[in-house]
Structures are given as structure tokens and as C-alpha cells.
Amino acid sequence: MTADQPPDAGTEAVLAADDISLGYGGVAVVHGVSLRVHSGAALGVAGESGSGKSTLAKALVGDLIPIRGSVTVHGRAWQDVRRKDPDRRRVQMIFQDPYSALNPRMTARQAVAETLHVVCGVPRRDAGQRAAGILARVGLSGAAIEARPHRLSGGQRQRVSIARALACEPDVLIADEPTSSLDVSIQAQILDLLIDLRVERGLALVLVTHDLAVIKHMTDTCLVMQDGIVVEEGPTEQILDRPQHDYTRTLVAAHHGLPGPPAEQGRSADHGLSADHGRSADHGRSAEHGLSAEHGPTGQ
Amino acid sequence: MSPATPPVAEIQGLAISIAGREIVTRVDLEIAAGEGVGLVGESGSGKSVTCRSLIGLLGFIGATITAGQVRIAGQDMTSASQRQWQPLRGRAVSLVPQASLAGLDPLIRVGAQLREVIRRYDRGADTAARSMELLDQVHMPRPQRVLRAYPHELSGGMRQRAMIALAIAGRPAMLIADEATTALDATIQRSILQLLDGLRAELGMALLLVSHDLAVIRSATDRVAVMYAGSIVERAASRELFIRPRHPYTAALTAADPALVPRGKRLRSLLGDPPQPGAWPDGCRFAPRCAYRQPRCEQSLPPLAADDGGHAVACVRAGEISL
Numbered sequence: 001m002t003a004d005q006p007p008d009a010g011t012e013a014v015l016a017a018d019d020i021s022l023g024y025g026g027v028a029v030v031h032g033v034s035l036r037v038h039s040g041a042a043l044g045v046a047g048e049s050g051s052g053k054s055t056l057a058k059a060l061v062g063d064l065i066p067i068r069g070s071v072t073v074h075g076r077a078w079q080d081v082r083r084k085d086p087d088r089r090r091v092q093m094i095f096q097d098p099y100s101a102l103n104p105r106m107t108a109r110q111a112v113a114e115t116l117h118v119v120c121g122v123p124r125r126d127a128g129q130r131a132a133g134i135l136a137r138v139g140l141s142g143a144a145i146e147a148r149p150h151r152l153s154g155g156q157r158q159r160v161s162i163a164r165a166l167a168c169e170p171d172v173l174i175a176d177e178p179t180s181s182l183d184v185s186i187q188a189q190i191l192d193l194l195i196d197l198r199v200e201r202g203l204a205l206v207l208v209t210h211d212l213a214v215i216k217h218m219t220d221t222c223l224v225m226q227d228g229i230v231v232e233e234g235p236t237e238q239i240l241d242r243p244q245h246d247y248t249r250t251l252v253a254a255h256h257g258l259p260g261p262p263a264e265q266g267r268s269a270d271h272g273l274s275a276d277h278g279r280s281a282d283h284g285r286s287a288e289h290g291l292s293a294e295h296g297p298t299g300q
Numbered sequence: 301m302s303p304a305t306p307p308v309a310e311i312q313g314l315a316i317s318i319a320g321r322e323i324v325t326r327v328d329l330e331i332a333a334g335e336g337v338g339l340v341g342e343s344g345s346g347k348s349v350t351c352r353s354l355i356g357l358l359g360f361i362g363a364t365i366t367a368g369q370v371r372i373a374g375q376d377m378t379s380a381s382q383r384q385w386q387p388l389r390g391r392a393v394s395l396v397p398q399a400s401l402a403g404l405d406p407l408i409r410v411g412a413q414l415r416e417v418i419r420r421y422d423r424g425a426d427t428a429a430r431s432m433e434l435l436d437q438v439h440m441p442r443p444q445r446v447l448r449a450y451p452h453e454l455s456g457g458m459r460q461r462a463m464i465a466l467a468i469a470g471r472p473a474m475l476i477a478d479e480a481t482t483a484l485d486a487t488i489q490r491s492i493l494q495l496l497d498g499l500r501a502e503l504g505m506a507l508l509l510v511s512h513d514l515a516v517i518r519s520a521t522d523r524v525a526v527m528y529a530g531s532i533v534e535r536a537a538s539r540e541l542f543i544r545p546r547h548p549y550t551a552a553l554t555a556a557d558p559a560l561v562p563r564g565k566r567l568r569s570l571l572g573d574p575p576q577p578g579a580w581p582d583g584c585r586f587a588p589r590c591a592y593r594q595p596r597c598e599q600s601l602p603p604l605a606a607d608d609g610g611h612a613v614a615c616v617r618a619g620e621i622s623l
Binding site: 048154187189 | 342343456485486487488489490512513514515552553555556557558559561563566567568570571573574
């Protein structure tokens with residue numbers, strides 16, 4: 001990895017995690033993760049259900065305080081950044097399902113104006129106008145900006161949540177499976193928008209997804225997570241072209257395997273067992289598989 | 301294939317409406333015995349409704365066939381009653397829905413659900429032996445434990461294997477997998493696809509694989525039909541379709557696939573959203589989003605016209621544009 005350090009490795013990171021462990025109710029589900037996000041850079045976090053990638057995303061945005069270690073924004077730990085502190089707004093997040101993240105009773109313009117007023121302190125009389133401008137930048141205009149979420153398509157809703165995240169001009173955008181519930185052509189529109197925003201605003205991007213094609217397309221460096229630990233990290237191209245860790249190889253093979261015809265496999269029972277990575281009826285409830293068991297029944 | 305064998309399923313000029321809105325228009329599709337056919341399209345393109353017409357489940361969603369024909373194993377089922385569909389379901393045609401808890405009864409152990417289905421197809425069957433055989437066919441890990449487990453105790457991948465076991469219990473001639481791998485992780489998705497592909501060969505079963513995921517379709521089918529706004533816009537051999545698409549929509553789909561575009565380059569994304577089901581534009585339904593649109597595109601819905609190699613495309617400009 002040494003030869004491929006990001007060019008600005010020496011400069012101070014906008015967002016950093018130092019050997020953090022994360023958990024709920026005292027049980028750690030993410031162990032010893034460190035990362036640095038530099039201005040304008042794009043970092044991918046790859047992994048499957050239950051790998052801890054969404055938990056990590058929560059900690060990066062300051063919604064979950066680590067059990068051990070700390071996440072720092074411009075060098076300040078999240079614990080020390082109060083709600084009204086301007087640094088609080090430096091990191092924003094968007095989610096897979098924008099429908100559940102949007103207030104059903106607010107139009108697109110109201111949702112963004114509300115954020116501008118409440119979070120960024122923009123006077124109400126200016127907020128509506130500013131909101132329309134931000135919505136136009138993310139590709140929403142006309143009737144769509146006066147529509148409530150249920151009248152919008154999935155892609156339009158994701159644009160509203162991106163507009164809301166951009167309202168306070170953050171330095172980092174954390175996107176947790178931002179296109180996973182969208183159709184292919186709409187996914188492309190949203191990814192293009194994120195690329196453009198990165199270029200024009202120097203916005204750093206942390207893209208959390210199970211989709212290696214999206215990671216490959218969008219990010220410079222990436223982490224691969226499995227069962228709460230980072231099993232591999234480095235420049236995205238290197239990791240996807242020459243994965244070193246067994247799990248990364250499996251993941252890459254599953255993706256590369258898809259475009260071509262599936263490998264002819266005999267009737268060996270083991271591909272079923274290994275592919276379900278050990279989750280099974282009798283392991284489902286044991287503590288070390290707690291997270292994956294959680295995701296099994298509910299993650300649909 | 302001998303000409304005497306009718307296709308396992310055949311749709312001709314099919315139109316389907318819900319509440320007076322036509323959501324599927326003029327669909328032609330034929331699936332031969334043992335063949336793997338992919339049906340690809342985005343949400344609202346009509347692919348799931350088309351599938352439902354092949355297993356007699358339109359009535360449950362308030363949909364009706366308003367034109368065309370559906371034939372299963374040569375038998376006209378266009379206006380068949382539920383009573384007439386019953387003997388065909390699970391035998392002539394079977395369905396695996398999207399991975400979810402909903403397909404299995406949460407209060408009944410997996411083994412009991414399997415035994416019930418096995419008895420439905422064969423009253424005198426040795427249900428214990430057949431259950432194990434089915435779980436073996438779907439490569440279920442720890443089959444003995446699974447038989448005693450409730451659905452919520454299984455992982456997503458195992459649940460989908462259990463659903464497939466139920467679907468193949470009647471030895472169907474055709475299996476419809478409607479987004480059957482969509483909600484699963486990539487590694488599990490791949491193993492389920494391999495399983496479906498393996499079962500197709502092993503049981504000589506036809507497979508209709510429905511997905512919005514091009515990579516999934518490409519890997520496991522012989523032929524693909526691409527649906528857009530309620531009708532088929534292109535149909536060709538899988539090898540051919542994604543390499544030499546002839547419909548601007550298919551070309552746009554492949555250009556929008558991040559797996560196929562150089563890193564950091566903008567994806568060549570389509571503008572706008574697909575139309576709402578039933579509220580179709582006049583003429584070619586893709587025209588409003590099409591970069592090659594001409595005034596004549598808006599005159600009438602272009603028919604699906606096949607060349608000698610069986611590559612069919614519904615675009616009036618197919619012969620003159622290079623994609």
C-alpha cells in the first residue's frame with residue numbers, strides 16, 4: 001500500500017477515525033477501525049449485510065459515539081462538538097431509503113428550507129429561495145419542488161435528501177447505499193450527480209455499499225469489512241484487481257462472476273454453506289453472529 | 301427439440317389492464333422446454349405482471365387480460381378460472397418470489413411446510429425422504445436442523461433455498477424466478493443463481509428469470525427480453541444483446557451500468573424518469589427520453605420486428621442508427 005498512499009496523506013484529514021470500536025448496549029459489533037477522509041477524496045466502504053458498515057457510517061456522522069477510540073472532524077472528537085456548533089454540520093449523511101428519511105407532510109422545498117433555517121440558521125424569509133436554488137442544482141425544478149415525497153419518484157426523493165444534506169455546505173457526505181433501491185438508469189443519474197458535486201465543491205465522499213461496481217466506479221480508496229473488522233484496505237483499483245484477503249477475493253469473484261456465465265460447479269454442498277458465511281439455524285442466535293442474525297430476518 | 305413439443309409457455313399479443321389502465325401492451329414471449337429466458341426492466345415496466353399472467357395470478361391484484369393469449373404447455377389459459385389453473389401450478393409452472401419472510405408461513409416449521417406441499421403433488425409420497433431429497437437438491441446446509449426450524453431462524457440465503465425447494469416440489473416444467481435474488485448479498489446472490497442454473501440442467505426445467513439487474517440476467521439465461529413501459533423493446537440471445545444492443549433503451553441501460561464504464565467517468569445516464577404505468581406517451585414510449593428521437597417516433601407504438609438471427613427490436617430507427 002505504501003506506494004499508493006493518497007497524495008495528500010500528509011495533510012490533516014477532514015474526518016478521521018482512530019482505532020474505533022462500536023456497539024450497541026455495550027456489545028461491540030465493529031472492532032478497531034481507523035480511517036482518514038481528506039478534502040475532496042472518495043472513500044468506499046464495502047461489505048455485506050451485517051458487516052458493520054452502516055454502524056460505521058453512523059459513527060462517522062456523529063450519531064453513534066464509539067465504545068473505544070474516537071471519530072474526529074477537523075481534529076475535534078464528535079463528543080466535544082455540541083449540537084449548535086458549526087462543525088456539527090461538516091458531515092452530512094444520505095440513506096438508502098429517502099422515503100423514510102423525509103417528512104411526508106413537507107414539500108421538497110419546505111424540507112430543504114426547514115434544514116436551512118433550523119440547522120444552518122438561515123432566516124426563514126430567505127430559506128425558501130435558497131432551497132429552490134439548491135434543489136435546482138440537484139436537478140429538481142418546477143412542480144417537483146412543491147410536491148410531497150409520495151408524489152416523487154425514488155430518484156427524485158434521493159435528490160431531495162441530497163439537497164437537504166448539501167444545505168449547510170458540508171465538507172463530507174456519507175452515503176449509505178444511496179442507490180441500492182433505485183433502478184439502473186436512475187442509479188446512474190444519482191451517481192453522476194455525486195461525481196459532479198465532488199468535483200465542483202471539493203466535497204469528500206464516503207460511499208457505503210455492498211455494490212463493488214459502484215465502489216469501483218466512484219472511489220479512490222476503499223475498506224472491505226467483514227463481521228465488524230476491516231479485512232482489507234487500500235487504493236480501490238488495487239483491491240478490486242488484486243484482492244489479498246480471502247473474503248475480498250470471494251466478494252470480487254461474486255461480482256466478476258456475475259457478468260460471465262456462472263462457473264460450472266458440481267453438486268458439492270460446500271458452495272451453499274460457505275456462501276451463507278456460516279449463518280445457519282443453530283448459529284443464528286449466538287453472540288458472535290448476533291448482527292448477521294439480526295439482518296437475516298429483517299434486512300429484506 | 302422436436303417440433304411436436306409445444307413451448308412450456310407462450311404469450312402472444314398480450315395486453316393486461318388494471319382499473320382500466322393498460323399496463324402491459326402487445327407482449328410476445330415464448331419459452332421452450334429447458335430454456336433459460338431473462339426478462340429485464342425497471343420498476344413499473346410490467347415484467348412482474350407479465351410473469352403473473354403465466355401462473356394465473358392476475359386476478360389477485362385486480363388485473364385482467366384484455367387482448368392476446370397465454371398458453372401453458374400448449375393449453376390456452378387466457379381466460380382460465382382458478383380451478384383450471386390449480387392443477388398446472390407447481391407442475392407446469394412454478395414461482396419463486398423475491399427473497400423475503402413473506403413466502404413462508406412464520407408459524408409452521410420448514411419441514412411441515414415442505415411435507416404439506418409434497419403431499420399436495422403426490423398423496424402417497426414418502427414425505428420424509430422426499431423432503432431430504434428436495435433440500436439436497438437446493439444444497440441446503442444442515443438439512444435436518446432446517447426441517448425443524450421456523451423461517452425466522454434461517455438466514456436470507458437459506459430461506460430462499462427453502463422457497464426454491466417448495467417451488468420445485470411438484471417437478472415443474474418451468475420455474476419463474478421473479479427478482480428471486482434481489483434482496484440477497486452478492487456472494488449469496490451468486491450461489492442462488494448457480495443453484496437455479498444447476499437445477500435447470502439437472503431437472504430439465506425451463507427458467508424465466510426476472511430482474512432489474514443486468515449482470516444477473518446476463519449470467520444465467522440463453523435469451524433476454526427487455527421491457528420498457530409495458531412492452532418488450534428488444535429480444536435477443538443473451539450473448540448478443542448486451543454486446544450489440546439495437547434499441548436505444550437497451551444501449552442506455554448498458555451505458556448506465558457502473559460495472560461497464562471507466563472509473564470516475566460520468567455514466568451516460570438517461571434523463572428523466574420512466575412514465576407512470578398506464579400513463580404511456582403516444583407512439584414509442586421511450587421516445588421522450590431517447591437521444592435518437594424523430595417526429596415519426598411519436599406516431600405509433602413500433603412493433604417488435606425480428607431479423608433472421610432472431611434478434612428482435614421495436615424501434616423504427618433500428619436500421620439507421622449505430623449505438
